[in-house]
Amino acid sequence: MLALQLAWRFLREGRTQSLLILAGVTIGIAAFVFVSAIIEGLQVNLLEQTLGSQAHISVSPEEAPPRPLMRDRGVAFARRIEPSEPRRRPFDQWQRAVRRVEATDGVVAVCPKVSGSALAYRGAAEEAVEVVGADAARLRRIVDIPTNLIDGQYRLGGDDAIVGTSLAETLGAGVGDPIRVRSGDRESVLRIVGIFDIGNETVNGRWLVTSLRNAQTLLGRVGDITEIDARVADVYEAERIAREVQARTGVPTESWMERNRDLLTGLRSQDASTTMIRVFVLLAVAMGIASVLSVSVVQRRGQIGILRAVGTSRAVVLGVFLWQGVLFGLVGAFLGSLVGALAGELIESSALFDITVTPRLLLTALGVSVATGVLAAYLPARRAARLDPAAAIRGDE
């Protein structure tokens, strides 16, 4: 490994230059790691907030787009459409649909659910609620209520009901208290067994979760459901999987990506700007390495000539400078990752989300750093290898 041995000795000899450019690479990679970790943390946090209380995919016959109410000689009249009065359309053969959703690749959890509006009363307090009926074990895999429970327990049997903290507060109810729930002319009395705080004010203030059967009775949909919720392994695959689910079940299916277009656009443009930052940082690093090595090639013309004279091949001379690029990249990646991770750690306390430097990010940093080093070293290395040995020794061009 003559090339590597000589590369190391060249770097050691030009110590000040080497350390300066190493500092540059370190700062560059630190910025790379830091920015990536922050953006990644931010995005994970945004996604968690968004997807914490909604299904990745929902399958529902009632999600069909509103139709014009009258049609006359080609003129369409769209009358006011009441979102609070959805057209009641039964979910035909929903058990079969559940099996089909479960059998779709990429789907990791499925929960048939019935939901609808109702009014909740306790004493003089009255509040509009969204009754959500589902099997406890299935629901927790879609919306993680158990870990966000602040009081009581997570259980949905008999007349059990679980409510969000804001709803409990407006009703002035705590765990163990009964509440009356009315929808149309149907009424049930349920008992609060758990209170959750899921970090989403709409859900905290409106959700009243109970068993599938209770909700079906209360909402007048015995034996029926309103939607099937599903969770997928890769959230960014949700839209593709939703289309497949729709094809398999024949029921309108919507993914979180459709429901949150603005968020998605935001995330994507954030990705684009992160990529820009990364590319510019790496370009700066590459230019630093390339310029230092170019100067080094010029300064060492005589030495390169001597190397060639004593029997060192062009390939080895090329290797000597490529290795210098690799070493800059390698050591810079280690130091930069360390600095970047430390910086992330430092600001994490003041950030509202986790900044996690993942092993994948570190590997990426290592890869791009070494690749940048090699690419940056390539032109100077080629120049060194192509030097005419006689001219190099003579010291002219």
Next chain:
Amino acid sequence: MTITPALLEIEGVRKSYGGGVTTEVLHGIDLSIQQGDLVALIGPSGSGKSTLLNLIGLLDRPTEGRVVIDGQAVDHLDDRALTALRGKKLGFIFQSHHLLPGLSVLENVMLPSAASRGGFQASMRAPAKELLSAMGLGDWVDAWPRQLSGGMQQRVAVARALMNDPPLVLADEPTGNLDTETSNQVFDLLRQRNAERATAFLIVTHDPAIARRCDRVVELVDGAVVYEGAPSTMKSWA
């Protein structure tokens, strides 16, 4: 009389420089060097001595003519083959840029061996140390070149040129920067190696005292050989 193949044979070598307007620097040189020869190459500045040495050293190619090293014509060899041949058959001593400052004295000496074997190896240390001791530098093995005087550095360069035990060593003004006493010391080392191992030397020099101590003198003027023979029969000494 035994006929051994010449170590170096050049025939009708011409060298021109320049793209549009070319200047011919060497006008058809013939030269032959046998094993054990100690040859001085002299001549005024600009006469083409270094140019000729570079052609023989395979660092440059002639415009015309043939260079044959140890029976092998080199005109059709590619850069790779030339490099390998250079590492095996030739040693170099230059007037300047003698040593690599980033390598220790010992590593500088091991360099030709490292080049031909693809890296520095522990087994190269002993022969390199031995050469340095022979140059009187046994105590400076682990020093850096900049810690050595000019004469000491040049002796390290001599040791390096001898490292692969090449049959022919090319030296371009090896004593040019040294005072008389030091140049004599360096030359003695070359002479001694020549006597012990029959290593051939082609030495470019401006120093008549050095040239007189060689076996044969080749004088170049304006790119042509004007004298070749024993130093004693040379007329043109200043």
